[in-house]
Amino acid sequence: MGSMEQFFYVGIDLDDENAVISCYEQNKKEPETFGMVAGSEVYQIPTVVTKKKGIGQWYIGDEARRAARAQGGGSVGALLSLAAAEKAVVVDGEQYQGEELLELFLRKLLRLAGGLGREKTPDALAICVEALDRTLANLFMNLGQKLGIPAKQLLLLNRRECFYYFVYHQNKELWLHDVMLYDYRGTRMLCERISRNRRTVPQMITISGESREICGADPDAAFLRAAEETMKGHIVSAVYLVGDGFDGGWMKRSAAFCCRGRRAFVGKNLYSKGACYAAAVQKGREPWNYVYLGDNEMKLNVSLKVQNKRKEEFYSLLTAGENWYEAAGECEVILAGTPEINFWLQLPGSREAKVEKLRLSDLPKRPDKTTRLRITAKPLSDCTVQIRIKDLGFGELFAGSGKVWEYKMSL
Numbered sequence: 001m002g003s004m005e006q007f008f009y010v011g012i013d014l015d016d017e018n019a020v021i022s023c024y025e026q027n028k029k030e031p032e033t034f035g036m037v038a039g040s041e042v043y044q045i046p047t048v049v050t051k052k053k054g055i056g057q058w059y060i061g062d063e064a065r066r067a068a069r070a071q072g073g074g075s076v077g078a079l080l081s082l083a084a085a086e087k088a089v090v091v092d093g094e095q096y097q098g099e100e101l102l103e104l105f106l107r108k109l110l111r112l113a114g115g116l117g118r119e120k121t122p123d124a125l126a127i128c129v130e131a132l133d134r135t136l137a138n139l140f141m142n143l144g145q146k147l148g149i150p151a152k153q154l155l156l157l158n159r160r161e162c163f164y165y166f167v168y169h170q171n172k173e174l175w176l177h178d179v180m181l182y183d184y185r186g187t188r189m190l191c192e193r194i195s196r197n198r199r200t201v202p203q204m205i206t207i208s209g210e211s212r213e214i215c216g217a218d219p220d221a222a223f224l225r226a227a228e229e230t231m232k233g234h235i236v237s238a239v240y241l242v243g244d245g246f247d248g249g250w251m252k253r254s255a256a257f258c259c260r261g262r263r264a265f266v267g268k269n270l271y272s273k274g275a276c277y278a279a280a281v282q283k284g285r286e287p288w289n290y291v292y293l294g295d296n297e298m299k300l301n302v303s304l305k306v307q308n309k310r311k312e313e314f315y316s317l318l319t320a321g322e323n324w325y326e327a328a329g330e331c332e333v334i335l336a337g338t339p340e341i342n343f344w345l346q347l348p349g350s351r352e353a354k355v356e357k358l359r360l361s362d363l364p365k366r367p368d369k370t371t372r373l374r375i376t377a378k379p380l381s382d383c384t385v386q387i388r389i390k391d392l393g394f395g396e397l398f399a400g401s402g403k404v405w406e407y408k409m410s411l
Contacts, residue, residue, distance in 0.1 A: 007285065010113050010122040011275025012106070013162070014129055016078040017185075017244075018044035019061075019105070020269050023113045023122075024276035030169075031276035033269040034112050036061050043268045044244075045109065049101050050075040051092045060108045079105055084135050099139065103146050110147065121148055124283055126155040126275035128162045132296055134380060137325035155279055156325060159183070160192065160207050161294045162274030163240075167194055168205075168290055169277045170238070174263060177235040181270075182227070184245025187215045189223070191230040196290065205292035214245070224254040241266040293348075298324045299383045300411050301346045304375070306333060317377040320348035324379035332392070335371040339363040343387065345411050356409050363391060364401050370394040384410040 009024040011031065020043050024031040035042045050064035050073070051057065059067045068075040076082070076089055082098030089096060114120045125147075127140055137156055144154040167179050175196075183190040192209035210230070214222045227239075239258045246266055258264040281288045293299065302318040317329030335341075339360040346353040363371065372392040379385050387407045393400030 007123050007280075007283070008120060009124045009126065009276050009279035009283075010110065011126045011128065011162075011272045011277075011279065012109060013159070013269075013271035013275065014047065014080060014127060016047055016080050019047055019109060020044055020272040021109050021113050022269055022272035022276050024273075024280060031273045033272060036063065036112070043272075046077070047079045047105065048075045048077040049079065049091075049105055053092055058104055058108070060105050076101055080129070080136075083139055099143065102139075103143055106143060106147060122153070124153045124155060124279035125149050126157060126162075126279045128157045128159055128271045128275045130159050132156055132158050132325065134325065151326075155275070155282060156296070156323075157275055157278055158295055159271050160209075161292070161296065162271040162278060163192065164194060164205055164207065164274070164290075164292045164294065165277040165281060166270050166274030167238075168288075169274075174238040177237040180227075180231060180236050180239045182223070182239070182241050182243075182246075184214065184223075184241070184243040186245070187213050189214045189226060189243075189245065191226060193230065193234065193236075195234075202289045202291045205290050207292070207294070219245075219250055220252050220254050223251065224257055227254055227257055236262050238262055239264040240270055242268060242270050293321065295382055296323050296325065297382060298322050298327055298379060299347065300385075301344075301348065302329065302377055302385055302409075303344045303346070304331070304333070305342060305344065307336070314344065317343075317375070318379065318385060324382050327379050329377040330375065332372055332374050334369050334394075335360075335363075335373055336369050339371075341373075341375070341389065343409065345409060347411060354411060356407075358387070358389070358405070358407055360389065360391075360405055362403065364398070364403075366394065366398050370398055372400075380408070384408060 007026055011022045013020045020033065022031040022033040033043045036045055045061040048061060048064045050059050050068040052067060053071050064075045076091060079102045083102040087098045129136060140156055141151060144151060163181050167175050178193055178195045181192040189212045190209055191212060192207055194205060194207045197204040212226050216222060239262060280286050298318055298320045301316060301320050303314040303316045305312060306315045315331060318327055341358050343356045344353045345356060372394055374390045374392055376388040377385050387409060389405045391401045391403045
């Protein structure tokens with residue numbers, strides 16, 4: 001840890017079933033996880049809200065379910081999907097947007113994390129979901145503003161990234177070799193393996209995984225088979241088991257196998273703690289000698305070849321390694337020669353580039369170098385980019401036609 005100044009980071013792991021919330025602050029060796037009942041080890045808070053009939057009082061989690069039963073009504077669940085789909089629901093005779101209900105849920109979670117009598121806004125809020133897309137990214141950016149958390153203090157991560165930050169914050173003997181994560185919910189088990197390349201500086205981290213169906217009468221045998229097959233040929237230092245599927249004390253032979261020559265852990269708060277660690281690293285509070293190009297980092301560089309003061313140079317619109325949901329590039333150029341623009345797409349560290357030639361069909365005829373264009377590049381995912389080109393004309397000589405060309409490109 002760096003200097004001892006105050007910091008307060010909150011990590012929330014969120015899906016349609018449950019939320020888990022952890023906090024990390026100075027003087028703490030590791031993040032602390034909060035349940036709804038003080039001192040209890042039940043960390044999962046069901047993603048559910050209910051309103052008290054006739055009064056503006058709301059409940060979340062198990063409290064919401066109890067209140068709903070007591071007043072003979074239902075509660076609203078699956079808040080993440082509801083908000084992402086921009087759906088509305090009727091509660092106690094009034095209509096509410098899914099986003100409003102998710103905001104209410106998150107607000108109450110943050111209050112829980114802040115502790116009694118200290119309404120404090122986190123210095124960083126890291127939200128972890130299973131997979132991030134443009135819709136969820138926009139949703140959380142909006143919610144962050146409403147919760148009073150500026151965009152630069154909001155981190156959006158997927159579960160793989162939180163796993164990565166969690167693992168390399170543990171004692172070294174636990175990640176000396178590869179580390180396995182088994183995430184078992186419903187009938188689906190995600191088997192992920194994280195490994196590091198010790199020869200590179202910083203060390204390059206890779207995560208590879210597969211999804212398996214675990215059904216049938218004997219989960220112990222099915223999990224044993226999955227563990228044996230996914231660890232085969234790898235030296236594994238530690239195994240982490242997360243998800244409701246591991247509840248119920250059915251692991252016998254599979255548990256013995258996981259513990260053979262390595263440490264095994266079972267718990268519900270790996271992702272929320274990992275999110276807290278991510279905040280600490282990204283806020284520059286901790287030295288970090290690893291790099292992981294996960295699903296949220298741009299995988300390609302996008303640039304234009306331009307003439308600047310008579311010499312040719314590349315102008316970079318998007319850079320690999322940036323978070324794709326935050327990245328955006330824009331520039332204005334004056335068109336010379338034919339009405340087409342070449343974009344150069346390149347993988348980081350590669351000499352090869354793919355050149356995409358975009359023709360501007362129906363561009364108004366004007367003398368050479370009298371057409372100004374605004375070019376905007378916005379990522380749609382880690383390897384797909386939306387390019388938008390707008391004709392701005394040329395000052396008072398030529399009015400802009402307002403024409404817009406849109407293209408999608410990917411490597």
